[in-house]
Amino acid sequence: MANKQANLDLGETEQTFPILEGSCGPDVVDIRKLYGATGKFTYDPGYKSTASCESALTFIDGEEGVLLHRGYPIGQLAESSSFMEVAYLLLNGELPSADELDDFDNTITRHTMVHDQLRQFYQGFRRDAHPMAIMCGVVGALSAFYHDSTDISDPEHRKISSHRLIAKMPTIAAMAYKYSIGQPFLPPQNSLSYTGNFLRMTFGVPAEEYEVIPAVEKAMDRIFILHADHEQNASTSTVRLAGSSGANPFACMAAGIACLWGPAHGGANEAALNMLQEIGTPDRIQHYIERAKDKNDPFRLMGFGHRVYKNYDPRATVMQKTVREVFEALNVKDPVFETALQLEEIALNDDYFAEKKLFPNVDFYSGIILSAIGFPTTMFTALFALARTVGWVAQWNEMISDPAQVIGRPRQLYTGPTQRDYVPIEQR
Ligand code: SDX
Numbered sequence: 001m002a003n004k005q006a007n008l009d010l011g012e013t014e015q016t017f018p019i020l021e022g023s024c025g026p027d028v029v030d031i032r033k034l035y036g037a038t039g040k041f042t043y044d045p046g047y048k049s050t051a052s053c054e055s056a057l058t059f060i061d062g063e064e065g066v067l068l069h070r071g072y073p074i075g076q077l078a079e080s081s082s083f084m085e086v087a088y089l090l091l092n093g094e095l096p097s098a099d100e101l102d103d104f105d106n107t108i109t110r111h112t113m114v115h116d117q118l119r120q121f122y123q124g125f126r127r128d129a130h131p132m133a134i135m136c137g138v139v140g141a142l143s144a145f146y147h148d149s150t151d152i153s154d155p156e157h158r159k160i161s162s163h164r165l166i167a168k169m170p171t172i173a174a175m176a177y178k179y180s181i182g183q184p185f186l187p188p189q190n191s192l193s194y195t196g197n198f199l200r201m202t203f204g205v206p207a208e209e210y211e212v213i214p215a216v217e218k219a220m221d222r223i224f225i226l227h228a229d230h231e232q233n234a235s236t237s238t239v240r241l242a243g244s245s246g247a248n249p250f251a252c253m254a255a256g257i258a259c260l261w262g263p264a265h266g267g268a269n270e271a272a273l274n275m276l277q278e279i280g281t282p283d284r285i286q287h288y289i290e291r292a293k294d295k296n297d298p299f300r301l302m303g304f305g306h307r308v309y310k311n312y313d314p315r316a317t318v319m320q321k322t323v324r325e326v327f328e329a330l331n332v333k334d335p336v337f338e339t340a341l342q343l344e345e346i347a348l349n350d351d352y353f354a355e356k357k358l359f360p361n362v363d364f365y366s367g368i369i370l371s372a373i374g375f376p377t378t379m380f381t382a383l384f385a386l387a388r389t390v391g392w393v394a395q396w397n398e399m400i401s402d403p404a405q406v407i408g409r410p411r412q413l414y415t416g417p418t419q420r421d422y423v424p425i426e427q428r
Helices: 034-038 074-080 083-092 098-109 118-123 131-144 155-181 194-203 214-226 234-244 249-260 268-279 282-293 314-330 335-348 351-355 363-373 377-401
Strands: 002-009 014-020 058-061 066-069
Touching (some): 014 034, 066 083, 083 377, 098 194, 131 249, 131 377, 214 363
Antiparallel strands (some): 002 014
8 A cells, every 4th residue: 555655856846656565575666657747757777676566476585585485485485395386376375275286286287298299399490409499489389289278368268378388398398308319208197296207208218117216306396496486587577578468378488488598597507507617626716706806807607696686595595405415315426516615605705796795596506406417508497497487477377467467668768869851862
């Protein structure tokens, strides 16, 4: 409710705008009427001070390193919940009863198959195509197969397309991996969990039974939980903006995948492991720390820093713990983990990183785990997209149901040429 006001003195006029309070986090100044009242826009490249919507899904306190999904701390969900339960929570607002979870799980399980003709899409890609290129193409094409669920004004259409997207992303991602290594696609197996099914479709072969390792299934499921949703990040904002035009949900998710691919966003998990492998041994860390601090060097520590977190990303805390669990379960060691730990230690004790409040984020350790499980680095962002589909779908549904929702259409500060007349070519 608006119960406080902000006064804006523009010299010739003074305007007041309501201040809206949320259940927690910063208040917002409601400037929806600013342009109509003053003929002026706000200017906020990168939207660092702009709330684009009202949401009840995820709350982040960047200063304190807090992340809540519908009020539940990410650390508790990672420890005690499951990815399917978190998906239910984000979509429905409350933790499910045992029967509700069972019903939801069964519904998702029965949507994991893809139309057989979708397999042909993969044949059009080179074998070395980046899995994110395949995900963009194949997910966008899903709308060509589901004309029965693209009427976004129909809640039932929204519900079934949401279930189809959450259910089919593991199948599509696993197929992208299989295609890249020249192995046949494995169809989903309904007797397995969501995450166990994904691991089998990815690493199983028709020639023999695939045994899901419980510790790996648990770690993978936890990684999915850690990536499920994260407030109004770049790819979620892309999904909301695409959805605000009335585009079908499959096209909106393809837009989100495209945005997530960037190395400043979801592509950072692939870039972070590549960076750690390039650093190689701890003795080379300081050289890269100096490069990251050099304003003339475009190099940045991948997996470090965050627009919102100015404290330790709580997801990175869980991720680091999960590295140790996976290494123990698989009886593997990876010297890159030692390098990562030492890099973190050195960076966090360096004034540059301390002053700019740069801490490890969700992408810093995730690649080490995914590599230990057997994924190539090119699959890391596809896994991020798989998990984030839950958040994108939940945010998309929330946006469509928001009565304040209108098509997103930002304005600009124009600094180009003022009006001038055309000059015929012979006079130039
Ligand atoms: C994700 O938004 C989300 O929630 C995203 C995400 C999600 O779940 O959806 O959390 C997932 O995208 C995590 C972030 C993954 N990206 C990386 O790890 C790439 C490396 N990080 C940076 O590119 C950067 O930190 C960003 C893009 C993440 C945040 O950039 P900002 O908020 O725009 O801050 P900035 O670039 O203006 O940096 C502030 C200062 C700058 O120095 P000055 O110009 O003030 O002198 O800090 C410096 C930057 O040069 N800086 C870094 C750095 N990150 C910022 N310097 C060295 N190494 C880094 N990693």
